[in-house]
Amino acid sequence: MTELVFLLEEPSAREMLRGLLPRILPPGVSFRLIAFEGKQNLEGQLALKIRGYRVPDARFIVIRDQDSGDCRRIKAKLKALCAGAGHESALIRIACRELESWYSGRPCRRRTGFKGARPDPASENP
Amino acid sequence: MTLESIRLRNFKGFQNAALEGLPRFSVVIGANGTGKTTLFDVFGFLRDCLNHNVRQALEKRGKFREVVSRGHEDETIDLEIQFRAEISGVERLVTYRLEIGQEQGKPQVFREILRYKRDASGRPFHFLDFTKGCGFAITNEEEFYKRDQQLTIEQQLLDSPDILAIKGLGQFQRFKAASVFRQMIENWHVSDFHVTAARGRKEAGYAEHLSTDGGNLPLVAQYLYENHPKKFNDILERMRQRIPGFTNIEAKLTEDGHLILRYQDGAFRDPFIDRFVSDGTIKMFAYLVLLHDPQPHPLLCIEEPENQLYPGLMAELAEEFRLYANRGGQILASTHSPDFLNATRLNEVFWLVKRNGFTEIHRASDDPVLCAYMADGDQMGHLWKQGFFAGADPA
Numbered sequence A: 001m002t003e004l005v006f007l008l009e010e011p012s013a014r015e016m017l018r019g020l021l022p023r024i025l026p027p028g029v030s031f032r033l034i035a036f037e038g039k040q041n042l043e044g045q046l047a048l049k050i051r052g053y054r055v056p057d058a059r060f061i062v063i064r065d066q067d068s069g070d071c072r073r074i075k076a077k078l079k080a081l082c083a084g085a086g087h088e089s090a091l092i093r094i095a096c097r098e099l100e101s102w103y104s105g106r107p108c109r110r111r112t113g114f115k116g117a118r119p120d121p122a123s124e125n126p
Numbered sequence B: 001m002t003l004e005s006i007r008l009r010n011f012k013g014f015q016n017a018a019l020e021g022l023p024r025f026s027v028v029i030g031a032n033g034t035g036k037t038t039l040f041d042v043f044g045f046l047r048d049c050l051n052h053n054v055r056q057a058l059e060k061r062g063k064f065r066e067v068v069s070r071g072h073e074d075e076t077i078d079l080e081i082q083f084r085a086e087i088s089g090v091e092r093l094v095t096y097r098l099e100i101g102q103e104q105g106k107p108q109v110f111r112e113i114l115r116y117k118r119d120a121s122g123r124p125f126h127f128l129d130f131t132k133g134c135g136f137a138i139t140n141e142e143e144f145y146k147r148d149q150q151l152t153i154e155q156q157l158l159d160s161p162d163i164l165a166i167k168g169l170g171q172f173q174r175f176k177a178a179s180v181f182r183q184m185i186e187n188w189h190v191s192d193f194h195v196t197a198a199r200g201r202k203e204a205g206y207a208e209h210l211s212t213d214g215g216n217l218p219l220v221a222q223y224l225y226e227n228h229p230k231k232f233n234d235i236l237e238r239m240r241q242r243i244p245g246f247t248n249i250e251a252k253l254t255e256d257g258h259l260i261l262r263y264q265d266g267a268f269r270d271p272f273i274d275r276f277v278s279d280g281t282i283k284m285f286a287y288l289v290l291l292h293d294p295q296p297h298p299l300l301c302i303e304e305p306e307n308q309l310y311p312g313l314m315a316e317l318a319e320e321f322r323l324y325a326n327r328g329g330q331i332l333a334s335t336h337s338p339d340f341l342n343a344t345r346l347n348e349v350f351w352l353v354k355r356n357g358f359t360e361i362h363r364a365s366d367d368p369v370l371c372a373y374m375a376d377g378d379q380m381g382h383l384w385k386q387g388f389f390a391g392a393d394p395a
């Protein structure tokens, strides 16, 4: 049983994924959604949450809006936080516009979405 | 006296649940309708049983069929309260057990027991054991520590099968454990403070303790001011630290015999009458009055203490609760506030989960995930919001 742990910037992302994930994840993959209260809170709590996570082999996926920041810089920062918590392999996804627009399939880059249950490092954005 | 555990069967939403290992300050969280108020009402129910009788306590709550858990109408309602108390110089873990059933449509005490152990290894000894109005009580409890002492057993017949033996026994001093328990139930208090009730002029009178909704706040303030000036000043000092601008409170007697609280802000010459003072100021004052009661309640239940207060004050409020507990009271609070929960410790928190109509009680310190995070410096409120209290969220 693989567990995917999504670390999210805000509760609205959680609500969105709660509806979406059960439909796209194959059997045998469970998930947990951890919603923070904004970017600051996400960055402040990220390492703590990953470090203390008790499920062995859990895979972490951090999702954050880009907003006005520099996509690469944000990503590098989050990556460093995960690495510091012992999970360098955590997958970081920056939703280049509003995360919700992913789901509705409106603008922006849908190719950054998940291609399946297993996060595929080859498809990392950007 | 310290409340140790509450075990419930068929009491409303608590079909089979236990709150165990209670510290002197504890906090219960849970979605709406999971049973926080019901849990507090266990003591209200026991008090009504004690002050009146079991039938009346049930009637007040919609009769037996509304109180007993749905679908379990043919069973008994069982309440078991465990507490630690010093009895004749020895600390004992005492269990009080009450089973209530119906016979020909009439509620009766099917069993009432008060028991504790002579020593760690021994079997619990029944000091009081009644069924439907008749049973026995031990009258020389203080000689219990002498191993081979003959205990005197007195058969008793209560006036009616729906009254509690702990009420019906005469000469209370002789029954130590029963007396301690009775005192806890009699002096138990629930605070469900409403600013609207506390505000305004109140008919002058005498009150030592803040009432449940806080409606007698001016009277208690007056009482403290006159009889416990040191306490009163202490309260004012704490107010000054917490409410910007606040300097003083006075209870003023109006010509027509009413008391009204006036709040002084250092920036202005004339005080504000309480109608024009902020909700949070009044609430903070009410809590301080409640918590600095010269005679703390052995058990104080507080509904949602966070309402109307500035989030930054939560840590201090929690600390006030702990201080009260250190002064000899015990506090059980309910909350919906992550900020307030952030101010609590791992061992202080319990959460309620409703499954198939009935409530389960979980203890944070039994949960390995919560333990691990807290050991790593996390906060209870964050963990709650992030979904680590399994089953706590309605979704």
Ligand SMILES: Nc1ncnc2c1ncn2[C@@H]1O[C@H](COP(=O)(O)OP(=O)(O)OP(=O)(O)O)[C@@H](O)[C@H]1O
Pocket (backbone or CB within 6 Å): B011, B012, B013, B014, B030, B031, B032, B033, B034, B035, B036, B037, B038, B039, B065, B066, B067, B068, B069, B070, B357
């Ligand atoms: N006889 C019964 N059997 C089963 N469940 C009952 C029974 N009586 C009441 N209940 C349930 O208990 C609930 C009341 O719970 P309570 O008022 O203690 O909740 P609460 O946790 O205080 O909620 P809130 O946060 O809204 O104040 C009712 O909504 C009902 O679902």
Ligand SMILES: [Mg+2]
Pocket (backbone or CB within 6 Å): B036, B037, B038
């Ligand atoms: Mg309630």
